[in-house]
Amino acid sequence: MDRDRIRTIEELEKRTHLTPSEKRELSSIIAHHPMAVTEYYANLIDWDDPDDPLRKMAIPSIEEHELEGSFDTSGEQDNTKYRGLQHKYAQTGLVLMTNSCWLHCRYCFRKRLVGVSVDEIVHDWSEILQYLRRHTEITNVLLSGGDPLTLPTSRIVDSLEKLADIPHLNFVRIGTRAPVVHPSRITEDEELVKFMRQYSSKKKRLYIITHFNHPREITPQSSDAVNRLTDSRMAVINQTVLLRGINDDPAVLAELQSGISKIGVAPYYIFQCRPVRRVKSGFQVPLREACKIIEETRSMLDGIAKRFRFVMSHETGKIEILGSRGTRVYFRYHQSKDQTRVNEVFLRKLDQDTGWIDP
Ligand code: SF4
Numbered sequence: 085m086d087r088d089r090i091r092t093i094e095e096l097e098k099r100t101h102l103t104p105s106e107k108r109e110l111s112s113i114i115a116h117h118p119m120a121v122t123e124y125y126a127n128l129i130d131w132d133d134p135d136d137p138l139r140k141m142a143i144p145s146i147e148e149h150e151l152e153g154s155f156d157t158s159g160e161q162d163n164t165k166y167r168g169l170q171h172k173y174a175q176t177g178l179v180l181m182t183n184s185c186w187l188h189c190r191y192c193f194r195k196r197l198v199g200v201s202v203d204e205i206v207h208d209w210s211e212i213l214q215y216l217r218r219h220t221e222i223t224n225v226l227l228s229g230g231d232p233l234t235l236p237t238s239r240i241v242d243s244l245e246k247l248a249d250i251p252h253l254n255f256v257r258i259g260t261r262a263p264v265v266h267p268s269r270i271t272e273d274e275e276l277v278k279f280m281r282q283y284s285s286k287k288k289r290l291y292i293i294t295h296f297n298h299p300r301e302i303t304p305q306s307s308d309a310v311n312r313l314t315d316s317r318m319a320v321i322n323q324t325v326l327l328r329g330i331n332d333d334p335a336v337l338a339e340l341q342s343g344i345s346k347i348g349v350a351p352y353y354i355f356q357c358r359p360v361r362r363v364k365s366g367f368q369v370p371l372r373e374a375c376k377i378i379e380e381t382r383s384m385l386d387g388i389a390k391r392f393r394f395v396m397s398h399e400t401g402k403i404e405i406l407g408s409r410g411t412r413v414y415f416r417y418h419q420s421k422d423q424t425r426v427n428e429v430f431l432r433k434l435d436q437d438t439g440w441i442d443p
Pocket of ligand 1: 192
């Protein structure tokens with residue numbers, strides 16, 4: 085796998101010119117947060133354009149030296165019940181299967197662990213399964229990480245089988261960026277797709293949560309990967325992160341949402357970029373500006389393409405960002421750690437640079 089990915093400055097130099105000072109800067113960044121770019125995704129990048137949006141998502145920049153923000157903006161540590169298992173919202177169990185991803189997105193909110201640490205990754209399924217069986221309010225499990233599809237097929241099969249006979253689970257979600265950054269993981273693994281088809285038809289319905297951020301990521305290969313999944317009785321739904329310089333233009337965001345709808349991917353969430361350390365300065369759009377972008381995007385879309393909710397995954401819950409009028413921004417708790425707050429609407433007066441709200 086690693087043979088085909090760009091992971092070092094030397095490999096990067098085969099694609100683009102770097103000055104000695106850029107090489108020094110990038111080396112020091114990837115010493116903290118490793119780089120990984122698949123061959124497939126590298127071929128989508130316009131290497132002649134330093135501001136290419138796909139390049140920005142995949143290749144480190146000096147803004148990653150900025151340490152403002154936190155590595156755990158959603159309170160994941162507090163929600164951890166056992167190593168590898170988080171339980172934040174009553175109905176959902178979240179299992180971190182791996183700290184590997186096909187491509188290390190530079191804006192990742194789990195930057196603290198992707199390619200860095202295995203401390204939060206599942207190592208003992210037995211205690212996790214006991215917890216899931218005990219908590220009958222949990223209706224679904226989200227397998228995440230990292231990207232579970234970086235694991236060998238046998239490990240994925242084994243993990244899904246463990247969940248198959250928990251009666252109160254209605255469905256299982258798998259969070260993966262493979263259709264977008266490494267579609268051959270799906271199109272070339274007959275065994276995996278065949279197993280998932282049977283599992284989704286006979287055991288638990290599988291939802292694939294994928295992650296398209298830019299219309300140029302919609303290619304014949306990514307469409308093929310999506311088709312393999314949807315033809316195999318899986319629903320494919322998409323989460324986008326609103327990112328400065330990538331998709332913060334309503335025309336681009338609208339093209340993305342209608343493009344994914346066209347290939348059979350359901351728009352699900354657009355996330356406000358979290359104030360993650362080494363991410364915030366380079367990628368976050370302030371909330372008032374973000375509201376305008378989303379409003380304008382919606383105005384260009386049909387009903388299917390605008391099914392997404394614009395949300396922030398906050399330490400207190402998943403908060404829908406409803407819109408803004410002047411300095412006022414309106415919010416509603418879509419999910420909350422405190423069940424009594426679900427559906428609560430509130431407003432905050434924010435200045436134009438604010439990108440996140442206090443608890
Ligand atoms: S695929 Fe997801 S978890 Fe992996 S680096 Fe990208 S954003 Fe982070």
